[in-house]
Each structure stands twice: as C-alpha cells, then as structure tokens.
Amino acid sequence: MKNLAPNIIRQRFLLEGFYQKEIDVQAIKDYFQTITDSLELKMYGEPIIFSPGGQGKEENQGYDAFVPLIDSGISLYVWANAKFFSLIIYTCKNFDETKALETTKEFFAAESIESMSF
Secondary structure (H helix, E strand, O other): OOOOOOOOOOEEEEEEEEOOOOOOHHHHHHHHHHHHHHHHHOEEOOOOOEEOOOOHHHHHHHEEEEEEEOOOOEEEEEEEEOOOEEEEEEEOOOOHHHHHHHHHHHHHOEEEEHHHHH
C-alpha cells in the first residue's frame, strides 16, 4: 500500500485471539484502561460499548467497542460464544507493539493470539 501521507504518523496493530477471561461491559472498560495505561495513551472520552442483545445470528453475539484516544482510537470486537476477540489499536503516536501484545494476552487470558502491523 502506498503511503499517501508520509508526514502523518499512523501505527496500526491488529490482534486476534481466543480468550478465557469472562468478558462483559465492565471487563471491556477495564481492558481499555489497562491497555491505555500500559502504552501511555490518553483517552479523551468514555468507551462506547454495544451488544446486539440477541439480535442477529447467535454465533455473532458479543460486543463491539471503541474508545477515542487523543492520538486516534482502539476498536474491540468480541464473539462471546466462540470466546474470540479482534482488536485494532490505531494511533498517530508510536507505541510498543510487544507491550501491547503481552498486555492484551495477559488481560484476556488468551490461549492463542496472533498479531499484525499494517
């Protein structure tokens, strides 16, 4: 992909994995606080967390969540029945991807996790 704006810092980190921790709205809020503290990122608003509440397919039940950061945002998607998550950390500030991976794996008690920068 051609870098159309080389003068703008953009770091994107995708993490996906299977988790063991019990996930609910409070756990998602706790994760956002944990990851932003760990990476020294600043939230400037409250997390927005949605759950389909039984609408749609049973296998897609879970959560869609976002937290705005001073330097962009973090999006989290959770499939409760599959105990699977997909997370994108998107910032205009550089951060330590190894720390992001380790913090996320520990928080979610992830049995397996994959990541990719782009």
